Amino acid sequence: MAITSIKNLKEFSTNNDRFEGAHTLCPGCAHSMIVRELMNCTDDNLVLAANTGCLEVSTAVYPYTSWDTSWIHIGFENAATAVTGSEVMHKVRKRKGTLKDNDAPVKFVAFGGDGSTFDIGFQWLSGAMERGHDFTYICLDNENYANTGGQRSSATPIGATTSTAQAGTHSYGKKEKKKDIVSIMAAHGAPYVAQLAPNKWKSMAKGFQKALETEGPCFINTVSACCTEWRFDPKDTIHITDLATDSLMFPVYEIIEGHELNILYRPKNVMPVEEYLNAQGRYRHLFKPENKHVIELIQSDIDKYWDMLQRREEARV
Amino acid sequence: MSIEAQDLDLLANDNRGKHQLEAGFDLLGWDEVTQGSVLASFEGDASDVAHKKSEERTYSNYNSYTATVASWRVIKPVYNRDICIDCQNCWVWCPDTSIISRDKQMLGIDYDHCKGCGICVEVCPTNPKSLLMFGEYSDLGESLADWPEKKKKEEK
Incomplete structure (x- = not known):
């Protein structure tokens, strides 16, 4: 596989972008940072598919497409199915020798939002992982159905207000905890599973390259800060993602072969989660005296999870 | 150059x-x-x-x-070549592929695709910043003339 250099940003910047501007994602959306980074990681041919979500509806607004590679527009749940189907077709045609360029390396990548990964496309994703195709699935996790007006998904963390789990006099927002998708995918026995963040561009690029290189189904969950539904200023996207990784709300780690866990980023100063919550409008109600217990619950969950990750890294289980 | x-x-x-x-x-x-x-x-x-x-x-x-999505913008980033150190932070984090970079050098901004989110200004590490937001209809020469001076350490 032809890998492009990610030694430093200057070398990385000599890549030729294959994701074009004038898509209609919100200003300051982290989705396109992640997609651009993936497409700059390699100069192999790419076959991409996207589940319905912000990314799909914004990058293929008829009559325009923002993709300079093969890209499949497919239903809400089956990007994983479409891309694995293409992968099998490519394998067969390669065997029969009917491809235009039989030796050209091709990588298969599916994108999904958190709604289509955690909820609607979960069965399809799980099936594709079980069948063991050689593809990479990237979840752009912005913790709600941002495309349709910010409804709750099973990726929405506890305490966040969404349009279908609103905070008010009787509620502090969503009451259920977030699904641990990374562990679920690691339990499928996938050779490479990771959670990455766009502010740590190097670990993200490395993770993407590793996933593309690895044969077999790989899953990557990426943090995609949503300025519209998380309610912060568009210019602060990277700042909010910094807070998310430094407060360990989104720890950056990888799991190889379902058991070998490596933490990829250890913050020098771990921030209290209040700072992350305070920077976003969707958590504003938690700072009322009657909701203080929710912040304490979030903090204790984060501490427990970080402790678990560190133990797993040490024990290699 | x-x-x-x-x-x-x-x-x-x-x-x-x-x-x-x-x-x-x-x-x-x-x-x-x-x-x-x-x-x-x-x-x-x-x-x-x-x-x-x-x-x-x-x-x-x-x-x-x-x-083009230029009509989305109300403020625009203005680029000051004299201060830029070509770190490419703005290139890697620009969500709209609007930073034009060739041969490890930052050349300018694609104003047809820029939506004016301001991320490039936030991630710029120089002092003073080599990218700053100005009003959409501000003049390039005037903006460059208005550029702030280098901040001393205690003022930060």
């Missing part, structure tokens, strides 16, 4: 956004599009796109590269 962004014929391209405004663009109606339709991003052979720079590619009319 030989190439300038203007030489690349990327900025203020006359064709950008033409089809968004003109009715002459031959489009299928919503009831005429069938399943399995393909939009071609390029005219002719596109097998080596990964090794071609934007100015060498043959974009088709269906590629959003030929469109």
